Amino acid sequence: MFQEEQKQVEQQIYNIFKENSLPLPEDLAWTPVPFSGEWGISTSFFKVAALEAKSEKSLNVPQRAEEIAQLVAENLPPQEYFSRIEAAGGYLNLYFDSRLFSARVVNTVLSTEFFGKGDPKGKTLMVEFSQPNTHKAFHVGHLRSAILGDAVCRILEFAGHDVIRANYYGDIGLHVIKWLWNYQKFHSGETPPADATRWMGDLYAEAIRRLEENPGLESEIRELYGRWDRQEPEIVDLWKQTRQWSVDGFRDLYDVLDIHFDRFYANSEVEIQGKEMVDELIKKGIAEDLRPDDAVIVRLDDLLGLKKEKYRVLVILRSDGTALYSTEELALAKLKFEEYSLDKSIYVVDVRQSLHFQQVWKTLEIAGFSWAENLEHLSYELVNLPGNVVMASREGTVVLLEDLIREAKSRAFEVVEEKNPDLNQKEKKDIARAVGLGAIKFPMLDRENTRIVTFDWETALDFNGQAAPYIQYAHVRANSILKKADGLPAAAIDPVYELDPTEVSLIENISQFPAVIQNAAREYKPLHLTHALYEVARSFNAFYRQAPVLTADPEVRDFRLQLVEASRIVLSTGLNLLGIEAPKVM
């Protein structure tokens, strides 16, 4: 927002450096001055001083940095946008003129079509996220990939990338065969009830139970897998029909979560191509075919001439010739680049599969696919239950998504009824949905990707504190003021009064928003956004308490109204980027 001014000062500083024959720093690395009630940008001269110290051993770096800062501060020409220049401990701090700064920030937000939106980067990224297995339940453990992936896509898009959202569902594999086996034997002809996904999961759990009780039945599973592999119509038809039940159920869940995809890839879709690629790898001498006694493997460490084990051995086809996850993964990676012209292909998958991806990608690299270097794993830690219990359908240690959503909505509904009993049923339900889903999504985003989320009902349904409802509430308050104000002042307004500290702090947080988006996009970390947004909400709430808008003197009121509108825009944009609704009342 102040690039021009920053560049200008930068040039002036360079000139001072030249005049004093100081070594030119490569870049000044501007940062905001640690906020203390005044806006400013800051740079330091430690690097330059350290550079000098190399030729002049006796030099005290911090002292010299301070001298340079003093020198620059004294020699900079008078500034329009900076009202105060200060050298402090090796830093040079340039403080903005508060009137010009606040007016610029607020006017920029109001006059930009999408404040914070980055310039088009001309890069196409595919983000694959949410990889549910058909014929299984969809539980809270599956939620993180979906929610994180969705938010990352929204942020990347807003930051200026072209994003293709891919879903990859596992519709074949041993788990599916086990389900089909159980269905054929014990549930033949049944159709799913309204809650299809839960029912699919129940039947899967039942299949596992039966097989554990009677391990001898495993041979029937092998046999059935063989029949599927030979594409026997009876089995294929049943598989297709039952798979659809799951797929439809997943789509319903994605709709509820407001998550959409551009392309659905099925596991089975890439099976044939996967096997073909395995053949090629064997021909090229990259893979070893040890069938029928052993599988088809790639000895990665040997191929790379590594002495210490790193990539180990990747199995790419079972000894009986059926496909593995890795078989399909090889083909899927290729298919993605064939279908789209991608600059990068990102996989949002949990951390347990890190090695797996490294192996597959290294194999593709060895096979000579140039795009293999543009594959990227966005790994995240699991959602566990208290006591670090992993959610697993077969262990029965799961919280079903349907249950969580229902509970969160109903809890939110109770609160709405208590806080705002006059609203009609429809409004209350809409708010309950926004708040309930926000409460579910926020904890999955407001955390370093590499850290485990521990799910417990109490925390998940706690609407207080550092959580989505807090931000939504600030948005509601902003809306409420604007509604009562009956329109905004038509023209841009400069504040002609001394700003309240809460206003200063609010404007500071708003001004950071565009940079935060870029940062979150670059690092694939919605966390940066949740944090910044919380800060905007917090400073807005303080402002709301401290600085009256509607009852203020006209010139104060006009500027504050614009500030409220700017806050509203940032809050709703930010929530939207997290996939969280921003209700107008609650």
Next chain:
RNA sequence: GCCCUCGUAGCUCAAUGGAUAGAGCACCGGACUUCUAAUCCGACGGCUGCAGGUUCGAAUCCUGCCGAGGGCGCCA
């Protein structure tokens, strides 16, 4: 055995190598005749697991150790 994460306030978590390490929860004390108190203000709370190293400067980078979790040939 090899590899990957993580270790920060009582608890849950932040902090592009940069200035006095910050929030929420919990606990304690205050604020509703006010634009919605799902809010605000204050107090309490820290040898950033330990020991070295690199650097003008380390919670952050490197090495070792301790602790927790995860991954390592036909599950996905």
